[in-house]
Amino acid sequence: MIKDRILTVDQMIACERRSEELGVPASELMAAAGEKLAGHILSETMADGQPDTPEVVILAGKGNNGGDGMVAANHLFRSGISVRVVLCCGNPATETAHGAFEKLNKSIEVMFYDGDTTHAWAKAISESTIVVDCIFGTGFSGEIGRELQPLFIHLNTYARRVIACDIPSGVDARSGQAGVLAVTADITVTMHAKKLGMLLSPAKYFCGKVIVDDIGIPAAANTGDPLMENEIYAKASMLSDEQLGKKFLTSRKPWAHKGTFGKLVCVCGSDRYVGAAGISATAALRMGVGLVEVCSTENVVRSLSANLYECIFSTMKSDDSGCMTSDNAEEILSRLEDAKALLVGCGLGHTPETEKLVAELVEKSPVPVILDADGINSLVPNIDVLLKKKSTVILTPHPGELAKLCGVSQEEVLSDRLRYAYGLSKKYGITIVSKSSETIVCCADRTEVITAGNTALSKGGSGDMLAGMIASLTAQTKRSSLINCILACMVMGRCAEVLSTKRSERGILTRDILAYMPFFLKHLESGEE
Numbered sequence: 001m002i003k004d005r006i007l008t009v010d011q012m013i014a015c016e017r018r019s020e021e022l023g024v025p026a027s028e029l030m031a032a033a034g035e036k037l038a039g040h041i042l043s044e045t046m047a048d049g050q051p052d053t054p055e056v057v058i059l060a061g062k063g064n065n066g067g068d069g070m071v072a073a074n075h076l077f078r079s080g081i082s083v084r085v086v087l088c089c090g091n092p093a094t095e096t097a098h099g100a101f102e103k104l105n106k107s108i109e110v111m112f113y114d115g116d117t118t119h120a121w122a123k124a125i126s127e128s129t130i131v132v133d134c135i136f137g138t139g140f141s142g143e144i145g146r147e148l149q150p151l152f153i154h155l156n157t158y159a160r161r162v163i164a165c166d167i168p169s170g171v172d173a174r175s176g177q178a179g180v181l182a183v184t185a186d187i188t189v190t191m192h193a194k195k196l197g198m199l200l201s202p203a204k205y206f207c208g209k210v211i212v213d214d215i216g217i218p219a220a221a222n223t224g225d226p227l228m229e230n231e232i233y234a235k236a237s238m239l240s241d242e243q244l245g246k247k248f249l250t251s252r253k254p255w256a257h258k259g260t261f262g263k264l265v266c267v268c269g270s271d272r273y274v275g276a277a278g279i280s281a282t283a284a285l286r287m288g289v290g291l292v293e294v295c296s297t298e299n300v301v302r303s304l305s306a307n308l309y310e311c312i313f314s315t316m317k318s319d320d321s322g323c324m325t326s327d328n329a330e331e332i333l334s335r336l337e338d339a340k341a342l343l344v345g346c347g348l349g350h351t352p353e354t355e356k357l358v359a360e361l362v363e364k365s366p367v368p369v370i371l372d373a374d375g376i377n378s379l380v381p382n383i384d385v386l387l388k389k390k391s392t393v394i395l396t397p398h399p400g401e402l403a404k405l406c407g408v409s410q411e412e413v414l415s416d417r418l419r420y421a422y423g424l425s426k427k428y429g430i431t432i433v434s435k436s437s438e439t440i441v442c443c444a445d446r447t448e449v450i451t452a453g454n455t456a457l458s459k460g461g462s463g464d465m466l467a468g469m470i471a472s473l474t475a476q477t478k479r480s481s482l483i484n485c486i487l488a489c490m491v492m493g494r495c496a497e498v499l500s501t502k503r504s505e506r507g508i509l510t511r512d513i514l515a516y517m518p519f520f521l522k523h524l525e526s527g528e529e
């Protein structure tokens with residue numbers, strides 16, 4: 001079993017393949033999976049409120065998830081539990097599952113699902129005290145077909161207690177996608193390690209309590225395959241505020257001056273998007289940077305300087321589109337001489353000129369560059385300029401921007417977001433902060449899934465805020481981008497969560513979160529829960 005680490009479906013398949021090479025075949029893994037599953041079902045039959053004579057029904061699909069279920073049925077039968085099996089998709093289709101079916105104790109009643117809810121399979125579901133969902137595991141993708149819909153509706157409506165094997169059926173273990181008919185489990189017993197999809201929305205809301213158990217995959221099987229190089233964790237989201245503060249916040253020396261905390265240059269804003277530049281600059285200041293210089297169009301500078309007293313403003317040349325032009329690059333680069341980070345993109349607008357500007361800044365910046373929003377869109381046509389970068393680059397794309405960066409549809413990105421984020425990070429040696437309801441940060445073979453946050457952040461402005469926070473931390477410290485991105489995501493997510501305890505997520509604005517940030521940081525510094 002891998003503790004803490006999360007696996008993608010492809011990594012799990014690689015583990016299985018390596019396990020086979022190391023002398024532990026799939027049939028042995030299935031035997032262990034079924035035995036462990038049976039153990040957890042047995043414990044559940046003894047839980048408070050369960051009847052003295054429990055009845056269990058195993059719903060088995062035709063893949064190996066169904067095979068696990070048949071092994072579990074034998075163990076339950078031997079333990080004296082009344083158990084029945086429903087074959088939901090016909091006979092087993094894999095060799096291993098077929099082997100398990102052959103070994104199914106002949107005294108166990110086997111029924112076939114046929115879509116008719118007046119038949120025995122349906123009664124078995126509604127009469128049983130525990131329904132074990134082994135219909136689909138990690139091999140599921142797409143939609144639940146029409147022929148199986150009565151099964152899923154019946155199960156979700158009438159099953160008293162549902163234990164899912166590996167992952168609830170109908171949930172995509174790769175992407176975290178799940179249709180409304182996916183099985184809503186009370187408990188999910190997952191094998192060897194949590195699968196990525198179980199941490200992502202909406203899948204995570206279908207899993208119930210997740211138990212990870214060992215199935216005897218040798219430790220050496222966790223290495224030796226290139227797919228295993230990317231180590232995925234969700235450690236920060238599990239930390240208490242006290243631990244988060246202790247682990248991630250750096251101390252501020254009392255004798256520090258503004259130079260100690262770095263200067264950040266923001267190339268943000270356009271005549272149409274004034275607010276984005278203001279939000280990102282404010283977020284950077286709230287996160288503790290020493291100095292912020294905003295380089296923007298005349299209109300943006302005029303609007304923001306009336307309120308944002310703490311920033312320095314530099315007026316850049318712009319064209320009829322209201323966006324900055326590429327001949328500002330030299331001026332901006334000269335302003336980076338005493339800077340520690342460069343933020344490009346919040347409200348930048350996207351024109352042929354911004355494309356040239358972004359390419360030149362990415363190529364020539366001597367300090368780390370954080371690219372967000374139209375900074376990312378403007379980079380797309382010249383993405384290979386990343387191969388010429390002189391400094392660290394952090395990209396903070398939402399799924400649409402990630403799709404453009406990878407040259408695929410948004411739907412394709414959403415079917416395996418981590419694969420695209422990691423692939424991009426690896427190809428260009430950059431950090432990717434793939435934003436969504438759960439944010440995935442990929443940096444040099446280390447991935448962190450951030451689950452903090454809520455729908456208070458599902459509004460225009462949140463992305464600008466996050467980019468400003470990441471840029472601020474980057475300007476202040478020489479720590480790895482991974483740490484800075486994790487801290488920024490966690491602080492933003494937790495601020496939204498704490499604010500939402502007293503106010504509706506609907507009405508919380510970016511400015512409320514920005515105003516609350518120093519209070520939350522104080523709470524982290526104090527180390528109190």
Ligand SMILES: NC(=O)C1=CN([C@@H]2O[C@H](COP(=O)(O)OP(=O)(O)OC[C@H]3O[C@@H](n4cnc5c(N)ncnc54)[C@H](OP(=O)(O)O)[C@@H]3O)[C@@H](O)[C@H]2O)[C@@H](O)CC1
Pocket residue numbers: 012013015016026029030033061062063064065066067068093094135136137138139140141142143144145165166167191215
């Ligand atoms: N990896 C390991 O180390 C170990 C893995 N183990 C277990 O194996 C499980 C993975 O098994 P698996 O790969 O056989 O796939 P599984 O989820 O049973 O089902 C695939 C079937 O579903 C079908 N299907 C797919 N989508 C569909 C749709 N939309 N609508 C309808 N049908 C759809 C698909 O059909 P196809 O697309 O091929 O026609 C195929 O027939 C894993 O979760 C764990 O429980 C353990 O035994 C121990 C070690």
Ligand SMILES: [K+]
Pocket residue numbers: 065133134135136137164165166167168169
């Ligand atoms: K399942």
